[in-house]
Amino acid sequence: xxxxxxxxxxxxxxxxxxxxxxxxxxxxxxxxxxxxxxxxxxxxxxxxxxxxxxxxxxxxxxxxxxxxxxxxxxxxxxxxxxxxxxxxxxxxxxxxxxxxxxxxxxxxxxxxxxxxxxxxxxxxxxxxxxxxxxxxxxxxxxxxxxxxxxxxxxxxxxxxxxxxxx
Amino acid sequence: xxxxxxxxxxxxxxxxxxxxxxxxxxxxxxxxxxxxxxxxxxxxxxxxxxxxxxxxxxxxxxxxxxxxxxxxxxxxxxxxxxxxxxxx
Numbered sequence: 001x002x003x004x005x006x007x008x009x010x011x012x013x014x015x016x017x018x019x020x021x022x023x024x025x026x027x028x029x030x031x032x033x034x035x036x037x038x039x040x041x042x043x044x045x046x047x048x049x050x051x052x053x054x055x056x057x058x059x060x061x062x063x064x065x066x067x068x069x070x071x072x073x074x075x076x077x078x079x080x081x082x083x084x085x086x087x088x089x090x091x092x093x094x095x096x097x098x099x100x101x102x103x104x105x106x107x108x109x110x111x112x113x114x115x116x117x118x119x120x121x122x123x124x125x126x127x128x129x130x131x132x133x134x135x136x137x138x139x140x141x142x143x144x145x146x147x148x149x150x151x152x153x154x155x156x157x158x159x160x161x162x163x164x165x166x
Numbered sequence: 167x168x169x170x171x172x173x174x175x176x177x178x179x180x181x182x183x184x185x186x187x188x189x190x191x192x193x194x195x196x197x198x199x200x201x202x203x204x205x206x207x208x209x210x211x212x213x214x215x216x217x218x219x220x221x222x223x224x225x226x227x228x229x230x231x232x233x234x235x236x237x238x239x240x241x242x243x244x245x246x247x248x249x250x251x252x253x254x
Contacts, residue, residue, distance in 0.1 A: 007239065009232040013200075018231070022239050026246040034242060034249070044241035047234055 018129040028118035031125065032089050035114060038065065061086055066103055080105055091115045108132040173206060173215035
């Protein structure tokens with residue numbers, strides 16, 4: 001079932017943009033909530049065994065989400081997302097920066113655009129991430145996610161086990 | 167990628183495409199800044215060649231970033247299916 005869901009991922013070095021398209025087997029309302037509510041975001045946004053911890057989140061224009069990716073050893077890597085534009089259940093934009101635990105941002109950051117659309121009960125999400133520097137893009141990967149990769153296989157196995165039980 | 171086969175000058179690269187030496191030089195400058203190509207002065211000409219290892223490195227981290235998103239979205243699939251059953 002998973003394999004039918006569209007997923008494409010492209011990196012354009014010239015425009016310094018990462019573009020991601022993904023279809024989810026759920027209605028728009030639910031998917032929108034999953035991307036815009038802290039309590040749901042924290043459940044999926046960190047690749048296991050990392051955890052996402054949101055200190056606070058005000059999903060409104062000019063509002064912020066201050067959160068950390070927590071490593072299995074308990075290391076916290078903080079980031080700030082500032083919402084720059086919101087059109088409910090259609091799209092939103094944010095500016096993402098790495099930060100320290102005192103909420104001091106490390107500029108420059110990256111611009112994130114999210115677009116949502118529903119078709120036949122499936123929801124398509126388009127994400128484009130513009131990075132001012134490619135170096136930062138490189139850091140996004142180095143920033144702790146390495147352990148996440150090795151865990152990918154485990155996640156998938158758990159997922160498949162869960163699905164086959166249904 | 168012509169320069170993967172041999173080091174070339176901006177002029178010879180431009181001859182292989184429908185473009186100017188200036189345009190080629192501009193691209194090469196960016197690639198040099200990213201350390202994807204290296205320059206070598208030979209007399210009056212500068213020869214450019216591809217940094218294969220650096221290219222591989224970039225390819226590797228693009229794949230890693232792709233994997234992060236794949237993992238993330240698989241987790242979201244899970245969360246969504248749980249939320250759906252809760253709603254019913």
